Amino acid sequence: MSSPDPFDRHDHAACRKRALAQAEAICAERLTPIRRRVLDLLLESHVALGAYDVLQRLQAEGHRAQPPVAYRALDFLVANGLAHRIERLNAFVACHRPEKCEAPAFLICRECNRVAETASASRRGALARDARALGFEIEQTVIEAQGICSGCRTS
Amino acid sequence: MSSPDPFDRHDHAACRKRALAQAEAICAERLTPIRRRVLDLLLESHVALGAYDVLQRLQAEGHRAQPPVAYRALDFLVANGLAHRIERLNAFVACHRPEKCEAPAFLICRECNRVAETASASRRGALARDARALGFEIEQTVIEAQGICSGCRTS
DNA sequence: AAACGAGACGTTATAACATAACAAGTGTGC
DNA sequence: GCACACTTGTTATGTTATAACGTCTCGTTT
Incomplete structure (x- = not known):
């Protein structure tokens, strides 16, 4: 099992393997080699990666990729719930639990730049209540705490 | 008084005037003409403005401003709680209640692009609880619902 | 008054992030 | 075969943001 605390050390390798397997279960043949590789790049990074970080890594591996290649793969992963975009950082993280991930919230450490994913308040939080009172229909919520x-902190 | 519902029509002029007065109370002489003008531009817009939108408006008024001029003014306003950055849109909105604004959340309409500011969940929400459990110290939270x-919706 | 420092603004250049548009390859089903 | 949906390759460009340095003003210090 993965640690519930992404800031903790945990078994990265197992974590990655499991996440990739889940991704394949979700996407089947649509998880093409590029997409799979990008997902794995996100999984092996402990910090959020910008699209150009991903691009650089692909290029370092011999791909002669241009920006749209990275953006397309990332967009696909986000659209399929396998990765999340961190608005605050213009960057992306892999989702470690793509099956049971809904309305995630993120804790971003400004020191080590690691990003932890937690469950967000549900439909019953204060925000949802306010929105309902205004007749506003929420479709997606971004919650990012820095x-x-x-x-x-201790070091 | 301003309407509690920013999607409602309300007395813009009074709203702006009050917000500007509050801004002056908060900043005193540091609210320079450029900063004041940028704040007013945000106040008179019903949608979030990008830095380059602000820049265009300044230029249209005869200023020969370059990007840093807009960014500096916006940064100042944000730092002083007079405006908010909407990460999702890479854009800015004026704060209508700079005095009592703490941990705001935003409702962004994808149709009309208007942005409503509401109070966010306090220190006692689920996110804060999760963070505390992880030993994560939250300094600032971005909450943006689209x-x-x-x-x-009705039209 | 001269010297200094802080803060705001002007200006140039460039970095960082993102997408439009079109070509080309691949596989499926008709 | 051919129409189609989907993926990837590629060029070019658009959009957002900041680094770096100069200058001006004003208040304070000497």
Whole structure:
């Protein structure tokens, strides 16, 4: 099992393997080699990666990729719930639990730049209540908290 | 008084005037003409403005401004709580209640692009609880919900 | 008054992020 | 075969953001 705390050390390799297997289960043949590789790049990174970071890594592996290649793969992963875009960072992280991930929230450490994914408040939070009162129909919510993780604070 | 519902029509002129007065109270002489003008541009717009939108408007008024001029003014306003950056849109909105604005959340209509500001969940929400459990110290939270406002849904 | 420092603004250049548009390859079903 | 949906390759460009340095003003120090 993965640690519930993404700031903790945990078994990265197992984590990646499981996430990739889930991705294949979700996408079947649509998880093409490029998309799979990009997902794995996100999984092996402990920090959020920008599209150009992904691009560089692809190029370092011999791909002569241009920006749209990275953006398309990332867009696909996000659309299929396999990755998340962190608006605050203009960057992307893999989703470690694509099956049971709904309305995630993120904790972004400004020191080590790691991003933890947590479950967000449900439909019953204050925001949802406010929205309902205004007749506003929420379709998607971005929740990103910046701060400092326990590891960085103590050091 | 301003309407509690930013999607409602309300007395823009009074709203702007009050917000500007509050801004002056908060910043005193540091609210320079450029900053004041940028704030007013945000106040008179019903949608979030990008930095380059602001820039265009300044230029249209005869200013020969370059991008840093807009970014500096916007950064100042955000730093002083007079405006908010909407990450999702890479754009800015004026704060209508700079005095009592803390941890705001935003409702963004994808149809009319208007942005409503609401109070976010406090320190006692699920996110704060999760963060505390992880030893993560939240310094700032971005909450942005996209959806469709009542006006746009009915039409 | 001269010297200094802080803050705001002007200006040039460039970095960083993102997408439009079109060509070309691949596989499926008709 | 051919129409189609989908993926990828490629060129070019659009959009957002900041680094770096100069200058001006004003208030304070000497």
